[in-house]
Amino acid sequence: MTKVKSFWRKHPIAIVASTVLLACLAGAGWVGASMFRLDPVTVDWDVPEAPELTAGPGQTLYRIDPSRSTATYEVEEILAGVGSTATGETQGIAGDILVDEDDPAASEVGDIVINVEQLTSDESLRDERLRQDYLSSDQYPLVTFATREVEGIPDAIEDGTAYDVTLLGELTIKETTREVEVAGTVTRDDGELHVVADAHILLSDFDAGPISITGLVRSGDDADLHLDLVAPEADQLRIDEQESDQVEYQVATAEDPQFSATVQPVLESSCASCHEPGGSGSGTWELATAGDAARVASGIGLAVESGYMPPWLASEEGVDLQHSPRLTDEEVAAITEWADAGGPLDVDPETRVEATETDGPELRTDVELTLPEPYTGTVEKENDYRCFTLDPGLTEPAAVTGYQFLPDQLPIVHHALVYRVRTDSDEALAEAEARDDDPGWECFGGINVSGSGLSASGMGGSDLLMGWAPGQPPSLFPEGTGMKLEPGDKLVVQMHYHLDEDPPPDQSSLAMQMSDVDPAELDDIEVSTYLAPAEIPCLPEDQEAPRCDRDAEMEALREQYGPAGPIIANGLHAVCGTTPEEISHLDEDGIARTSCDHGVSSTGEVLAVLGHMHEIGSTFRMTLNPDTPEEKVLLDIPRWDFDWQFNYALDEDITLEEGDVIRVECSWDRALVDPTDEPHHISWAEGTEDEMCYSTLATRAPG
Known part of the structure; x- marks a missing residue:
């Protein structure tokens, strides 16, 4: 066990628990605009x-x-x-x-x-x-x-x-x-x-x-x-020709903070990997040279001094977590002093700022599976959920030890979830594919394959194997673990296409690293979901609007997503012992709250924890054995930010046992609702304008 823990702590990975948030992340229109417009602003x-x-x-x-x-x-x-x-x-x-x-x-x-x-x-x-x-x-x-x-x-x-x-x-x-x-x-x-x-x-x-x-x-x-x-x-009137758009940089004096010695090392270790050309944050600000930093020096100072950057939402109230990118007090001081001085440079503005290289494992592609046919959606269906069967052609037991999803058309592919479907579902898969003439089949709310255990909601525990959202790197699992597959097993990938113009055909693929040892020697990784209801009523002044009536909103969800639309919204109340009326209210600050206690569904060592809400989220917390002497806060996010939804790896030895309880708590700020949206009661549903209180635990199953 010591060897495994050492490997885990040395290599921060986006383990499979992070994938479950993706079904909702895709609806965010701003994601395509700000995260993935890679050209710098000119x-x-x-x-x-x-x-x-x-x-x-x-x-x-x-x-x-x-x-x-x-x-x-x-x-x-x-x-x-x-x-x-x-x-x-x-x-x-x-x-x-x-x-x-x-x-x-x-x-x-x-x-x-x-x-x-x-x-x-x-x-x-x-x-x-x-x-x-x-x-x-x-x-x-x-x-x-x-x-x-x-x-x-x-x-x-x-x-x-x-x-x-x-x-x-x-x-x-x-x-x-x-x-x-x-x-x-x-x-x-x-x-x-x-x-x-x-x-x-x-x-x-x-x-x-x-x-x-x-x-x-x-x-x-x-x-x-x-x-x-x-x-x-x-x-x-005489209009002079505009001078060249050449930025003038402040040259550092001996009394100024020295960029090369105090600022550049911090940028290279904590900022460049995201903001370098082609990085996930380069569409917002591209950091390639010292001049790029000096140009926005005051903004960088503000971002680090406020704690906005580098992004890390978890508070210190919870258990110890690995790989926090937070800057030290000394690093923050170095940045802010330089910014307050006007961003002077003691190097040429064209000096490269390059991400510090880190040692870590690389994905080996043993199997690559591609969507069987190109799929072309239509703008008439802005949020298009489409499922496809991927056949790894297994004739003997195997285990996936790492993967990378490869989107074909990045601007329209907003997430992909990969599920394991057992061999006895072949007939059901064929029936699903025959539902219409297009490749694959429509699959809101899950993969919608009868007999797979995933037909209603997609909350199938270990049946959810992998996932991807834009910007996600290859995923490698801790040594001695893997996602196990049996002969004849199929994979079903649920694609969420977000379409706002005539879309190109997409034929994405999945690269997998397979175990080179007997899968029987590996511990399985299991992903468990823990949810709570979401009921956010309209503001008092909007109560008479048609969709501010919850029943009317449930009908709207049914029309948009089919019969599965209201299932989770209503079913979670039965699971959690609540009613819509019980939690559907705003406090004096316009905040709605929810909570639900669950018995643990998967025992074993906790590897990672993730929380997920949508755009009006305010706070998130997951607690193990609440209100007992053994209480441990696994994740506390006091200021939710839809832009930064991380999978947090634990830095403590915590094992879930039979009888343990997981409490999930979320709150939402009604003031954050887009004012252009039609006033409506907000419940649990697929769209970005809807909400979720969603969390997962990744555990190492006992051998």
């Missing part, structure tokens, strides 16, 4: 082009001068626990104003175009996240205001007089257009127009917020927009 600093107006007789054409004009936003935010007003501005503005001297009412305001890629604030990391995750400015760099009507134009225009005007028109952000009112003053003086105006919008109206990055920043929905425009006569 800002085009050129002045945007706006449609030009043409002056006629008695008319004067004025054109916005971007060098003397600004567009500004203000949004209330809580940044690292501190409330403030976030302000950003851009000078990437273009547009024409046509003034009719003889008939001012005939004056015209052309389209005003604003480049939101160029928005900057006092936090460069905030700017990059805003551009990428909320404004999608690489695809939609321009915001346009098209004036439909101008109120307040005087009968005659006098120089030096400020006139109150209101512009009624349409504001377009990304692909959404809404009517907006812009009110302010316009003054003509010395051949120029000066416009000062304000507008108020809701970010949710434009699918641009509210911004919520749990543990780091949370904004309100209200945004104030301010325009300060100077428009000289068009024939007098």
